Amino acid sequence: MGKATGFLEYKRKGAKYVEPQDRLNNFDEFVIPLDEKEQQIQAARCMDCGIPFCLSGVMYGNSVSGCPNGNLIPEWNELIYQGNYKEAWERLCKTNPLPEMTSRVCPAPCEGACTNGIDGEPVTIHYNERLISDKAFANGWVREDGEPILETGKKVAIVGSGPAGLSAAWRLNKLGHKVTVYERNDTVGGLLMYGIPNMKLDKDVVAQRVNIMKDLGIKFILNCNVGKDISYDQLNAQYDAILLTGGSTVPRDLNIPGRDLSGVKFAVDFLTDTTKTLLKDGPKSLKETMKGMNVIVIGGGDTGNDCVGTSLRRGAHVEQFEIMPEAPENRAYDNPWPTFPRTKKTDYGQQEAIYLQGKDPRTYEINTLKFNGEDGKVVSVDTVKIKWKKNTEGRFIPVPIEGTEKTYKADLVLLCMGFTGPEQNTLDEFNITVPREGYSTINEKVFVAGDMRRGQSLVIWAIYEGRSAAEEIDAYLMKNI
């Protein structure tokens, strides 16, 4: 619970960010955690509210309230306050095998459901988790959590090395099974590696976990596209169970005139190229590589924000389009505690654009009508402002506002409109459909988890799905022993 009166005595204090003028010069992580003593005071704000919604992970409609992974938050808040970090770590890794990732990138639905937030400010759960995770790595406690407890002689293949695959691999290995992870990319990590930019999650953080996993006996086979380089039949012959965690990788497209012009790209391709160059040639090789370019980011979500921050670091001028209305500053009447707050967030990329360009890069309620080109290359984008109105069937539809047509200069357009689902050819290779309930499929040896199963989501959902699927696979493998 922290300290009984902590929530009355102490104000919330979050981590600091490196100032935009400094962080724009590099691709380094920009969050500066509080020092240990200050973070302990923040943990003391946990009031032991009795029914902690912060760890409930309940779905209200299609959004989650509380930690999807059921992290034992009040317990570790108390242990941080006591300075008992080892036990705090043991509690944390009971549910979360990758807290160094979530404590950097999770949007913290737990905090939206913190009881302190009903009439005040929530506990800094996200940064408390970071302190425990930092302590565990600094003290060498991480490996022991993954030590196998027995050897079953069973072999499991995991297809895809994103957070779902890594979480499942950690748990299955601990349960005594021999795990091999197949990844078609040149590096382990899925969107943790190629997707989420280095400023939010340093790639050394991913590598440090992967090295421990290798040391624990988990095997990684890279540059291997399952379905092309190795078939289902080959995997089936070698393994007792197969888990597919290939992600929700088909991006939502914008099929308007000019879509085939060069310079109109999907966000993940752009972010992946940037990270690959950064890792191969260092930050200097990216500096001013987009100087003088006008970038249009279509999509106002987190991926769009990552594209804004990345483009600015490479020297471009950025505009960001969002078709939905601007979110309110405070919770709306239909978005009460403990639902995830759908309030306006000005994220790091937008803050940087405000610093560099003098205004928020976002334009709301704007529709993109056409990409214009010259010599096969995009040069501008036609837009119109819209209003959302109900049609005769009672559905909201975007209606153009006459006279608001505008053309924006564009040398690069980044499409950040989400993902529609997994790749059909992988499912075809295994002759399965995506399970709606649980992780098993019509082929009893084949399981599915992560974004591949639930659709585009969050790192913490992928972690939860990976470890839950691991339990289901373990039950399947052990039932005849």
Ligand SMILES: Cc1cc2nc3c(=O)[nH]c(=O)nc-3n(C[C@H](O)[C@H](O)[C@H](O)COP(=O)(O)OP(=O)(O)OC[C@H]3O[C@@H](n4cnc5c(N)ncnc54)[C@H](O)[C@@H]3O)c2cc1C
């Ligand atoms: C740009 C971006 C930023 C994001 N930022 C955040 C954030 O800040 N916080 C957050 O919580 N969530 C964020 N997300 C969402 C989060 O990254 C995903 O929900 C999460 O990574 C899903 O994990 P996964 O393991 O299911 O799939 P993925 O991370 O997509 O991993 C799937 C892996 O499977 C591999 N694969 C696919 N098919 C095959 C095959 N046939 N053979 C071999 N390998 C294969 C892929 O190469 C990939 O490495 C972001 C997403 C994007 C796109």
Ligand code: SF4
């Ligand atoms: S994983 Fe996310 S939701 Fe869960 S406790 Fe950590 S920050 Fe909160």
